[in-house]
Amino acid sequence: MRVTGGTVRGRRLATFRGMAIRPTSDLVREAVFDLLGQDLSGIRVLDLFAGTGSLGIEALSRGAEEAVFIDDSLKAIELIDKNLRLCGLEGSGFPLRKNLSRGLPEKHPAFLKRFDLVFLDPPYGKGFILPLLKELDERDVLTPFSRVVAQSEKKEYLPETVGNLKTAKVRTYGATRITLLNYEEDS
Numbered sequence: 001m002r003v004t005g006g007t008v009r010g011r012r013l014a015t016f017r018g019m020a021i022r023p024t025s026d027l028v029r030e031a032v033f034d035l036l037g038q039d040l041s042g043i044r045v046l047d048l049f050a051g052t053g054s055l056g057i058e059a060l061s062r063g064a065e066e067a068v069f070i071d072d073s074l075k076a077i078e079l080i081d082k083n084l085r086l087c088g089l090e091g092s093g094f095p096l097r098k099n100l101s102r103g104l105p106e107k108h109p110a111f112l113k114r115f116d117l118v119f120l121d122p123p124y125g126k127g128f129i130l131p132l133l134k135e136l137d138e139r140d141v142l143t144p145f146s147r148v149v150a151q152s153e154k155k156e157y158l159p160e161t162v163g164n165l166k167t168a169k170v171r172t173y174g175a176t177r178i179t180l181l182n183y184e185e186d187s
Contacts, residue, residue, distance in 0.1 A: 001013045001015050001025075001052065003054075003057060003058060003061050003087065004029050004030045004033070004058060005030070005038055005058065005061060005062055006038070006058065006060075006061030006062040006063065007061050007062075007063075008057075008087040008089070009061065011061075011086060011087050012086075013052055013054055013057065013083045013086065013087075014052070014079055014082050014083055014086065015052055015079075016051075016052065016075065016076075016079065027173060028151070028173050028174075028178065029054060029055065029058055031171060031173055031178065032055070032058075032119075032149055032151075032178060033058060033062065035149075035169055035171065035178065035180050036117070036147065036149070036180075038062055039062060039063055040059050040062040040063045040064045040117065041062075041063035041064075041065075042063065042064075042065050043059070043063075043064050043065060043117055044064070044065060044066050044067075044068075044113060044114070044115050044116050044117075044143075045059045045060070045064045045066065045067040045068070045115065045116070045117045045118070045119070046067075046068050046070070046117070046118045046119070046141075047059075047067055047068070047069045047070065047118075047119045047121075048070050048100055048118065048119060048120050048121070048122070048132065049070070049071060049100060049120070049121050049122045049123070049128070050069035050070060050071045050076060050080055050095070050119075050121075051071060051079075052076070052079055052080065052083060053067075053069050053076075053079070053080035053083045053084065053093065053095070054083075055119040055121065056068075056069050056080075056093060056119065057083055057084065057087055057089060057093070059117060059119075060087075060092050060093060061087070061089075064092070064117070065092070066093075066094070067092060067093045067094070068094050068095075068096060068110045068115075069093060069094065069095040069096065070095075070096045070097075070098050070100060070104075070105070071095070071097065071098075072097065072098065072099045072100065072101075073097075074097060077095045077096075077097050080093070080095040081095055094110060096108065096110060100122070100128065100132065101126075101128065103131070103132075103135055104132070104136075104139065104141065111141055114140065114141055114142055114143040114146070115141055115142060115143065115146060116143050116146050116147070117146065117147050117148075117149070118136060118142070118146065118147070118148040118149070119149050119151075120132055120133070120148060120150045120151065121150075121151040124152065124153045124156070125153060125156075129150050129152055129158060130158065130159075130162070133148065133150065133162040133163075133165055133181070134162055134163065136148060136183075137162055137163030137164050137165050137183070138163065142183045142185075143183075144183070144185045145182065145183065145184075146182075146183040147168075147180060147181065147182055147183070148165060148180075148181040148183065149178060149180055149181075150178070150179045150181065151176060151177070151178055151179075152176075152177050152179065153175060153176070153177065154175050154176060154177050155177075156177060157177075158179050158181075162181070164183055164185055164186060165181040165182070165183055165184075166182050167179060167180070167181050168180045168181060168182045
């Protein structure tokens with residue numbers, strides 16, 4: 001698995017071996033950044049169910065200022081640290097260990113500032129996406145005009161609207177559905 005764009009394009013990322021994890025393929029990551037645009041200068045990123053950290057690292061490579069990576073697995077947190085070092089991005093990325101089935105972290109310093117982009121790539125078929133979309137909408141963690149990229153199984157459809165999050169684009173790549181939602185804050 002390699003970084004597909006930006007300043008560390010082509011850098012090989014360390015991956016899990018023999019574990020039940022589904023890293024986002026290079027093809028799907030490229031498609032996600034085709035939807036988002038290649039220049040993510042100055043934004044703050046939240047990578048939920050981060051796994052290898054590939055999505056957040058891709059954003060950092062494309063100019064994101066900071067990325068917070070959250071995963072429940074200690075091995076994933078160690079792997080994200082390793083991948084940040086491999087890419088020379090360790091000063092811009094911050095892994096946190098948290099079980100997201102219980103929601104986002106409460107009162108953590110990483111959540112004192114809002115996020116401009118959120119990647120939501122949970123294990124398929126576990127029902128994590130909708131509750132987390134609702135929490136992202138209800139808590140003060142998104143900037144006006146934030147974007148959320150939700151990755152799900154091809155057969156899983158998300159509502160067009162979740163609070164202030166509105167579906168902007170849906171694309172399917174093989175067995176994967178990518179839903180891009182825009183946060184449109186109430187006036």
